[in-house]
Structures are given as C-alpha cells and as structure tokens.
Amino acid sequence: MYNEIVVDHFSNPRNVGEIADADGVGETTSFKCGDMMKLYIKVKDGRIEDVRFQTYGCGAAIASSSMLTEMVRGKTLDEAMKITNENVAEELGGLPPVKMHCSNLAADALHEAIKDYRARHSAK
Amino acid sequence: MYNEIVVDHFSNPRNVGEIADADGVGETTSFKCGDMMKLYIKVKDGRIEDVRFQTYGCGAAIASSSMLTEMVRGKTLDEAMKITNENVAEELGGLPPVKMHCSNLAADALHEAIKDYRARHSAK
C-alpha cells in the first residue's frame, strides 16, 4: 500500500514533539476520519527555524506530517504558505488514492500555524 | 446415471423386432419427450407365447421395453395386465427419478397390445 519513503517516515518520523515557546501553532482535524494534527513553528528572520508535530492518524497522516517538517525547515513563510498537501504527497513518492484527501493534512496545519504566527505578530 | 441392469438391457436389448402375424399390437408415445414404443404379442391358450418390441427413445425407454418383454413371456393375459411401469422399473433395479414418468412406457404399450388382442377376439 505505502511505498518505502512513506514507511520510512512512518517508522522514523522526523521532528516529533511540541515546542513550548512556539511562535505559531496550527491544528487540523479531518472530519471524515478523525485524523488530527498539531504543528508548532519557531520563526526567525521570516524563516521557519524549527518545526515540530504531533499527529493522531494512520500511516499516511504520520508520514506526511513528518515529511512536511523536513520540507519547511529553513523556508520563508511565503514559500511555506505555497506548499500544498499534494506537494507533500509528491515528496513522499505518492500516496494511495483513498488516502489523498483524508490523511494528508499536514500542509493545512502548517498554514494554520503560519496564520497563527502572523496573527500574533500583527497583534503586537 | 443408469445401473448395470439398465445398461445391459440398453446395450443388448432382448426381443427386438416385429411379429408379422401378431395377435395384438400396442403403441404408446410420450407427449412429454416424444419417446415411442411399439409392442407385438403372440397369444396361445391365454398366455403370451412371443413378444417383440421397437422403441424410439432414450436409454431408459429401450431398457424398459427390453425388460418388459422378458417379464411377460409365458404370463397369462390377466397377469400381464397387472404389470405396471413401476414393476418394470423395479425389475431394472430402479431408474433415475427424471426418467420414471417419461421414458418408462413399456407397460402401457403392453396393455394396449392386450386390449388390441381382446378387441380382435371379441370381434370374431
């Protein structure tokens, strides 16, 4: 079902955890299957300096969260906003069709985190 | 499908043929499957002295005709009238259920032949 890259990210997910003093936090839930993801970012000079995630979900959900964190580290916020769930699936070498829509919500959580960061900043 | 007795009577039917100067001739046709049987008898002193048959039909039809001719030789006409298609099937050691009603018409032909004989005699 899953290719080797997905299995690798599922078995050894990168950047798991929380960031206590995160600059932005994003959370998404799939209504369809109940998967849930929480993403924490640290921002420095407009770039994502650190990123951590927590995910409740299937193999695809965990692997896409992990892959996303690898993809965004060091990116500017604008660059990061352009990353889509499809990009994550591509980086993973593809996901099964049934998994595309419901378990691949990492990019959504990222965008939420960036919005959260921006909201906090504009509030300052 | 057929037991050994049936197969034997089918392969080596007894008393096949016509009797040119028969005392009685009986004929029956199954409307259901088109089987047809013709039975010839010679009668002497109220007993069946000779009997021959011709049959168009399946294995069961041919075997029951043959078996019947064996059963009736030497019988009185009254005894012969009592023989039923079921008796013939029993003598044959049984016939497949689907064959019971449509291909086992030997006794019917016999009864017709006896009736024919009696009709000719009462006419005299």
Added chain:
Amino acid sequence: MKNRLIYMDHGATTPVREEVLEAMLPFFKELYGNPSSLHSPGREVRRAVEEARGKTARSLGADPEEIYFTASGTEANNIALRGAAKQHGKPGHIITSSIEHHAVYEVCRDLEREGYRVTYLPVDQFGMVDPADLEKAITPDTFIISIMSANNEIGTLQPVRELGWIAKKHDILFHSDAVQVVGQLPVDLNELPVDFLSLSAHKFNGPKGVGALFMRKRTEVTPLYRGGSQEKKIRPGTENVPGIIGLSRAIELAVSEIPQKKEKLTALRDRLISGFLEIEEVILNGHPGLRLPGNVNVSFKHIEGESVLLSLDLEGVAVSSGSACSSGSEEPSHVLIAIGLDHSVAHGSIRFSLGLGSSEEDVDFVLGKIPGIVKRLREISPTYHKH
C-alpha cells in the same frame, strides 16, 4: 475418468491445463491473504489479483478497470442484463435472440414477468440473427440488446460487430454472451462495439467457479448483490483468488494459441462432419462454415440423442445431447426448435465439441464407431423403415 477417455464435450467444460493449475497453486496455502486486508500478505495478493485483471484485459483488448471477476458466465450474464435493467429504473424494452443460453434467456423471461417487454429475434435455419430484424425490432424504449457471440449447442457465430453497430447507432446498450467464443476466436474489445461481454474460465481450460464481465468505461449497472466493496461493488464477496489467477493464465494462454488451435480444430471438425454426412438421414445443425472451430452438431434421424450419447459413453466417448445445462430436462432444446427442426429430429441431436486435447485418432475412432451405433439403434426404432 478411467483408461481411454475420448472427451468431445469441451462445450460443456474443459480440463484445467497444467500451466494454469501451477499458476493457481501458490494461492491456496502460501499466498492466502485476503486482498482487502491492509497488511503485507493481503497487499501481495491484491497485487496478484490486479495483475490478473491486467492480463485478462490485455487478452481482450480491454482496460483493466473494465474487467469484473465473477463466479461464472451465468453470473456475468445476470449482472449485465438484470443490472442494466435495474439501472434503467423502469420497465422498458429488451431485444435478444431466440437461441440464447438459459443464463440470458431465463433472465429475460424473469424480466418479462416483472413488466419489461422482450423481443426474441428469430434466427434462420443456420441459427443466424438477421441484422435487419434487429433494426426493425428497435423501439424508442429499447434500452439493451443481448445477442450471444456463438451458440453453445449448434456453434453458429453471430454477426456481433454488425449487430453492435446498430445498437450503437441507436444509443442502446449491447451485451454479448461470449462464453463459447473467448479463447476460441479472437475478441478485440477495442474494436468490437459492445458495452458488456461475458466469459467463463472453465470453457477455455481454466478452473470452474470463475468468470468475468467486461463492462465498458462509463457504463453503469445497479449491483444485484450487496456486501463488501470488492469488484467496485458490482460483485461483492471475498475474491476467488486462485480462480482469478487461473482465469487470467488460462485466457492468456488460450488467446495466444488461437491461430494454431483454430486451424487444428476446424480441420478435425470438418473431418467429423463429412464422416457423419456419409451416413444416410443425418443432418448437420448450425451453419456449415460460420461456426465454432470445435463444434459439430448433427441429428441422426429415427433415434433419440441420449441413446447415442449412452452408446458412445460405453465406448469411452463423452459427448452431449443438447446443452449440458438443460440435460435433466426432457424438453427438446429451444435452440433446435428455433432453427426449425421438428421435435423428433431435435431429439436426435448430438453435439461433439473438440478442444485442446482432441486428435485425429479421436475423430477417427468416433467415425469408426458411429455407423454401427446408429445402425443398431435404428433397427430398434419403430420409425425407421428399411427400404
């Protein structure tokens, strides 16, 4: 099946060939996972099933997603016809032929009882449907046409392409029961204008218990059975994995060998036919040329088919009288009546159907035995008058 069996009943069923059985074997004890399971042993089997679908599709010029595995040719026919009728949603008009296999004919009868109108197209003396009759039978509410590719009893090939184009022109679904044709003659679904096509593995040296329905892309039927989501819900239930693997290997082999097989069987068939026709009062049923390569159907007048069948059986030769499926019933075959035989001639019909293992020796053995058998049975017959 003891010592020397001369099997001439390939129209009823065929033996599974060695290569097919070998392909199936690993799927009983080793690759036994459920293809719907997510774990590796399940996924491995899923891959094999999808490869089998691909092979089957390629053998027919179809797309893998157009192949739905079923349990039999009967099931494929039922899903196509009744599934299309359900999908149509309201009673309408169906056109079929008067010589279809029971698995089409009886479905049509059933639909008639439920309010559908059915036209049973006549056939000529050779068992052929006239495309002009089809054209004429079409009404505004005709929604499906079902005409078999070749008849199972008399072997007549129908002009399926021509019939299919008529259906297409009128935008009516077209189904063809190709159970007797797949593996015997080429079928190229890229070119053939049909929406549905039925096939059955056991007719081309595959296993019993598995068939397939081809359903063209964008065609839809309402499923008859409900349950899991196997075969895109058209045919739910755990897949017959070894059967599917067997079907795909059998069709691949059969289709690749069609040219040689066709040539060989046609020669054997014609040898049998000429031999039989040398006997007096024998008639060939079906078309003299446009017939299945392996099919011979003759009526021996004055004798009943079963008694010939039995006599041959005692000599170790397996043939059929009428279609295997209707044996057990004593009615003369509706196919033989449709081509105009009278009952007694219809009752004297015997089908000799040749296949992979058939040889010239087999044919000559049968040709050597038949005259004696016919003579003996005619001598018993009250309708046979010696001249």
Added chain:
Amino acid sequence: MKNRLIYMDHGATTPVREEVLEAMLPFFKELYGNPSSLHSPGREVRRAVEEARGKTARSLGADPEEIYFTASGTEANNIALRGAAKQHGKPGHIITSSIEHHAVYEVCRDLEREGYRVTYLPVDQFGMVDPADLEKAITPDTFIISIMSANNEIGTLQPVRELGWIAKKHDILFHSDAVQVVGQLPVDLNELPVDFLSLSAHKFNGPKGVGALFMRKRTEVTPLYRGGSQEKKIRPGTENVPGIIGLSRAIELAVSEIPQKKEKLTALRDRLISGFLEIEEVILNGHPGLRLPGNVNVSFKHIEGESVLLSLDLEGVAVSSGSACSSGSEEPSHVLIAIGLDHSVAHGSIRFSLGLGSSEEDVDFVLGKIPGIVKRLREISPTYHKH
C-alpha cells in the same frame, strides 16, 4: 509471504490446509467433467458433488437437500434475504441487528430503498442483541429476521437459539449469518431453530470462492440469478467443483476438531487479552466471555488503528483494523459505533484473530511488541497527555 509471518487475521481469511488442497486437486485436471453432463466423466463428478453435499450436511446436522453451494458467504446472505423478500412478493417488515456484516446490512438498506421496512435492533455495550427487543420489534407484517451467529469484528456470540425460537413462535423466517462460527463452534441444525444459515469455506481453512446456504426443507426463496438448473435453480451456473469438494473436506475436518481447537484458541485469546489489558488506556471490545474462541478486539486509546496495524506489519504480524471488508473506507466501523464507542476509540480498534496455526509463541511475540508500538505512537499523538 516471506520469512516469519505471524498471521493473526483468520477472521478475514485462512490458508487452505494441506488435506483440503489434496482433496481438491484431482478435480482440476482429471475429474473435470461437468456434473450436469450425462456421460460417465460427468456422472462421476456429479457423484463427488453430491457426496460433498452429504458431508457438509452431516457436519451441520442438516439434510443434504438443505445445502445449496454458493460462491461466497456474501452470496448465501443475499440469496437468503433478498430471495425471501422476493418470495414474500410484497414489501413487508424485516428485523436485523445493528451490527451485521455488510453482506446482510447492505442488502437490508437496499430493500429499504425498495419499500421494505427494516428494524435494526440495538445491541448492548458487549454487542449482544436482547431477545426482548426482538420480541417487541415484531409486527404483523414481519416476514424475516436475520441475526448473525457471531460478529466478525468483535466476536460477540448472539443467543441465536433463543432468537430463533421467538421467530418460530411467531412463524417468521429466521436467517443467521454463521460465516464466523461454522468450523469454530458446533452448529447443530437439527436443534437450532433457523430456516437459513450462511457459511463461507475460506473462513475455516477451505478455499476462497465457495460458500453454502442452508435452507430448511419446505422453505422457499425466489432465485436472484437465472440460468441452468444447478443447485435446484437457487444458484445457477456450472458448479465450482474443486471449491465444493474443498469446502466439504474443510468443514468435515474443522468440525471434527472443534473441541481441541476451541480450547486452544480460547487459552491463546485470553492470554492476549490479559496481556493487552495490562497496558494503560486499552479497552476490550465485545463480550469478555461470550465471544469467538479466536477473536480479540481492543482499542488502544489516542492512536489510530491503521498505524498499529502498519507497525505490526513491519514486524511481520498480520492483523486487521475493523473488518477486512470495510477497509479502504475511512468511516469508523458501524459495529464499534453500535456498541457505544466514540469515534476516536473506534478508530483505535485492532482485531487479532487466531486460527489453526496460531501458537503461544505468536501470542508472546505480539505481547512483546505491542507495548513499544503503542508507546511510540502515543508519543506522536496530540491527544495523549503524559502524566
């Protein structure tokens, strides 16, 4: 299936056992005749099929003429339910449970769309139907009741005898989907008040692609498929002969071994359950005692089932999350919702189903691996708060 596979998905399907495959083998290449054929090779196969029917009947306390071979458990369920509905002839009321397999549940949904009324009886937290609820649900136009013998996901055994007597008292047909029970626990149809019972060979080490419907004498259904007269027209189409032989050998073996197997699997099952319950925030789904000998179903809170399934798969352990048939769908199982689990707990459920080849070592291997897997996944989970 490479090196060391620990197969704990016997509820989805089982390997064909050696004795069963051996019994089937002659029917591919040697005894290949069509059982409907009149010639010797056909008759020989007919005899074998009828012997298989006899064996199957004897294993269940039924009469041979009450056994109808099908292509699957799904087909048996469809024929029983929809066939009885068609036979009933007009819309009426059907009672079933809210935890049936899709092959019953979806048929009921379909019949609802066609105008039948269906009551889905609730179950308690253990997945058990209350006979009092059945009694109450009966209306004057109830014509069939269908309650499964054991649930495929959570293993709960239903009080089928009691439910059946209620149906009998009211003169209502009773069907039980016993696909998960046949071969695992004794079924004696001499005593069990059911009119229909479904089973599937691949659940008791028989082949895929064959099942059977028990239909009690004098019960009638209207066939769904039409075609030949096989299986008394209830299920037309050339018989899956090797499959039927395989089913009969498998059921014979399975039923004769029930006592030992039940004892062994119950011990393994309870060992697994106690092991799992030592982990925090784990709940057992289904009944603690009245469950299939080989069935364990647990929810690991804070983690999603598929990720446990995958982690075990990477260790060579095959299990299932939810029912095999609904995988591919991301909805939580209707069974787990019916016993009152909330969605997130339902999503964390895993079924371990033990069978013939399961051993204490397998169980201990799994018990050794699970705590680490659960810990790892919980650490990733946002809902798991370390204390």
